[in-house]
Amino acid sequence: MFGGKTYILRGSVSIALVILILLMITLLVSEENPLRTSLFEVKRQFSASSSSVCNFAKGKWVEDRNRPLYSGFECNQWLSTMWSCRIMGRPDFSFERYRWQPHGCNMPQFDRFSFLSRMQNKTIAFIGDSLGRQQFQSLMCMATGGKESPEVQNVGWEYGLVKPKGALRPDGWAYRFPTTNTTILYYWSASLSDLVPMNNTDQPSVTAMHLDRPPAFMINYLHRFDVLVLNTGHHWNRGKIEGNHWVMHVNGTRVVEDEYLKDIKNAKDFTIHSVAKWLDAQLPLHPRLKAFFRTISPRHFKNGDWNTGGNCNNTVPLSRGSEISGDGGSVDTTVESAVNGTRIKILDITALSELRDEAHISGSKLRPRKPKKESNVSLTATPTVNDCLHWCLPGIPDTWNELFIAQI
Ligand SMILES: *[C@@H]1O[C@H](CO)[C@@H](O)[C@H](O)[C@H]1NC(C)=O
Ligand SMILES: *[C@@H]1O[C@H](CO)[C@@H](O)[C@H](O)[C@H]1NC(C)=O
Ligand SMILES: *[C@@H]1O[C@H](CO)[C@@H](O)[C@H](O)[C@H]1NC(C)=O
Ligand SMILES: *[C@@H]1O[C@H](CO)[C@@H](O)[C@H](O)[C@H]1NC(C)=O
Ligand SMILES: *[C@@H]1O[C@H](CO)[C@@H](O)[C@H](O)[C@H]1NC(C)=O
Ligand SMILES: *[C@@H]1O[C@H](CO)[C@@H](O)[C@H](O)[C@H]1NC(C)=O
Ligand SMILES: *[C@@H]1O[C@H](CO)[C@@H](O)[C@H](O)[C@H]1NC(C)=O
Numbered sequence: 160m161f162g163g164k165t166y167i168l169r170g171s172v173s174i175a176l177v178i179l180i181l182l183m184i185t186l187l188v189s190e191e192n193p194l195r196t197s198l199f200e201v202k203r204q205f206s207a208s209s210s211s212v213c214n215f216a217k218g219k220w221v222e223d224r225n226r227p228l229y230s231g232f233e234c235n236q237w238l239s240t241m242w243s244c245r246i247m248g249r250p251d252f253s254f255e256r257y258r259w260q261p262h263g264c265n266m267p268q269f270d271r272f273s274f275l276s277r278m279q280n281k282t283i284a285f286i287g288d289s290l291g292r293q294q295f296q297s298l299m300c301m302a303t304g305g306k307e308s309p310e311v312q313n314v315g316w317e318y319g320l321v322k323p324k325g326a327l328r329p330d331g332w333a334y335r336f337p338t339t340n341t342t343i344l345y346y347w348s349a350s351l352s353d354l355v356p357m358n359n360t361d362q363p364s365v366t367a368m369h370l371d372r373p374p375a376f377m378i379n380y381l382h383r384f385d386v387l388v389l390n391t392g393h394h395w396n397r398g399k400i401e402g403n404h405w406v407m408h409v410n411g412t413r414v415v416e417d418e419y420l421k422d423i424k425n426a427k428d429f430t431i432h433s434v435a436k437w438l439d440a441q442l443p444l445h446p447r448l449k450a451f452f453r454t455i456s457p458r459h460f461k462n463g464d465w466n467t468g469g470n471c472n473n474t475v476p477l478s479r480g481s482e483i484s485g486d487g488g489s490v491d492t493t494v495e496s497a498v499n500g501t502r503i504k505i506l507d508i509t510a511l512s513e514l515r516d517e518a519h520i521s522g523s524k525l526r527p528r529k530p531k532k533e534s535n536v537s538l539t540a541t542p543t544v545n546d547c548l549h550w551c552l553p554g555i556p557d558t559w560n561e562l563f564i565a566q567i
Contacts, residue, residue: 173368180254214356215562216489216507218261219482220514227306227553228269234552236307237299244520244551247544250472254551259511259558262484269561271302275339277567282342286374287390288289288349290456290556293549294388295345297306297556299334302343305553310337318344318380318480328375349394351434357406366412368405370420370430373437385447386567388506389434392455393548397426408422431498439501451563452489452498454505456555458515458548471521478517483510504566518554520546 201226231238231245240246260266262542285295303311312335315321320484322329333344353372381387394400400407400423405428407414420426431452438450459471490496490509521544550556 162521168520172237174380177381184282187312206418213261214486214490214507215261215264215266215566216510217483218511220261220262220477220511221260221481222256223258224256226258228557229300229303231255231305231553233307234305235304236304237296238287238552239296240404240458242293242296242520242549242552244554249551253474254476254515257476261562264565266561266565268373269301269564270312271304274564275302275341279459281385281387282344283383283386284343284347284380285345285388285390286377287351287388288347288393289549290393291388291453292345292347293552294390294453294556294559295332295343297552297554298343298560300553301560302341303452311335312337312486314342315344315514318346318383320346346374346376348376349391349399350430351389351391352430353406359413363451365404365406365412367408369408369411371409371433372425381441381448382444382445386388386451387438387447388451388563389438390451390453390456391427393458395423396424427475427547428497429491431493432464435501435503436564437517439503441477442502449567450503451506451566452494452503453559453563454509456548457490457509457513459519459521460547470545471516471519473517476517477514478515481514483514506559506563506566508555508562511558512550512555515550515555516547518550520544520549521549 189344190484197256231243232479235243235246238246261371261373283298283299287294313333315329315333318331318333320329320331320333331346333342335342338429350368351374353369353374355367355369357367394403407420409417409420409429414420433453442448442450461470489505489507490513491507495505
């Protein structure tokens with residue numbers, strides 16, 4: 160009995176193999192068959208992502224006359240004015256004309272139509288700080304080609320992303336491309352920890368910051384995401400934490416006299432490891448979800464940070480070199496170790512962005528969009544924005560998106 164079953168099984172396996180081989184030959188022979196290219200693409204991508212040779216973080220910046228992917232003037236539906244260096248009056252734009260070429264990885268040319276069709280019925284979520292918001296705005300511009308897109312629907316309400324009364328802005332945004340039913344959203348969480356207002360206090364603005372709990376938004380909506388990109392980093396300093404009245408909590412209680420967590424760098428490490436551990440445990444319950452943790456975006460203040468100042472006024476691309484090689488790990492060892500051994504992928508953009516000090520906002524000069532005739536404000540008289548943290552858009556966050564799209 161058993162032998163007979165095996166024989167029949169073997170028979171059907173061979174028939175299936177023959178059919179498969181015939182199918183492959185048909186595909187190979189017909190040059191025009193679009194399946195042919197996609198088959199090769201899939202195969203290449205598979206071997207690229209599974210091969211240890213390919214590390215998207217290693218490679219070089221190459222000049223590309225087809226860049227940028229959208230216009231900083233035209234994409235004003237999605238770009239914050241302060242991040243659109245064309246509108247802000249930056250005079251030099253050579254920084255826009257580069258793309259990242261990883262060594263040994265398949266890096267397909269970005270095409271917004273094929274991107275959207277690949278993302279049919281899918282939701283891409285960014286959760287993180289303002290650098291995550293930059294990446295979100297960049298992806299909106301890339302997906303629309305920077306063209307006015309009245310058909311794109313604002314679906315923020317579906318995720319509770321509505322502006323509360325008296326607030327400056329909502330906690331995030333969600334937009335849907337109706338032709339492919341693709342949703343792209345961003346939720347503002349600077350620390351990737353759960354923030355809960357503390358009520359038993361005289362100061363209403365004091366907030367419990369639960370280092371061992373992911374933001375409630377992430378817990379509530381994770382089941383609706385197909386792709387998630389996390390980031391944090393630049394709010395982990397005494398000034399920001401005290402300025403926001405954040406009080407650290409672990410295990411549901413206030414952290415007092417904890418030698419380890421007293422050091423803010425350790426508190427950041429602890430939180431990044433907590434959120435990665437939580438997310439990794441969730442992934443088997445959400446098999447279609449692909450999760451990425453983006454490494455820290457480097458800043459280029461001459462003396463370290465905003466407060467001590469020092470500008471990043473270089474305008475010559477690649478003055479710091481154009482290539483990242485070697486087989487070392489990420490510069491961001493915190494994110495690297497947090498995702499190590501998990502199903503979360505690292506989106507390692509630190510070293511390649513480090514080379515691009517000329518692509519920050521700094522140096523841009525505020526130019527009123529409609530200068531008043533009677534005003535004596537001239538271009539040179541307006542103060543220089545000294546932001547060596549955020550990037551001009553179009554710019555470096557576009558590359559982060561290309562790298563993550565290549566790895567979805
Ligand atoms: C859009 O995608 C969602 C999630 O994948 C799905 O539930 C919904 O039915 C889709 N809607 C349309 C109109 O295709
Ligand atoms: C998208 O969702 C719609 C509605 O549920 C479905 O008819 C369609 O087949 C889905 N497309 C893909 C590519 O999943
Ligand atoms: C504070 O109040 C809010 C809303 O009333 C509630 O959801 C929250 O759990 C309270 N927080 C604490 C720490 O008691
Ligand atoms: C939280 O609880 C765990 C397990 O009980 C314990 O090991 C840890 O020290 C606690 N952490 C803090 C900061 O209280
Ligand atoms: C760039 O900034 C430095 C001070 O940090 C200044 O000395 C230098 O003149 C500036 N260069 C240009 C081209 O503005
Ligand atoms: C990743 O984890 C493995 C096993 O625990 C360890 O040997 C390796 O050093 C870790 N790598 C990094 C980059 O943290
Ligand atoms: C602009 O400058 C002119 C000459 O420098 C001066 O007479 C005039 O009052 C200024 N106008 C304003 C609005 O400051």
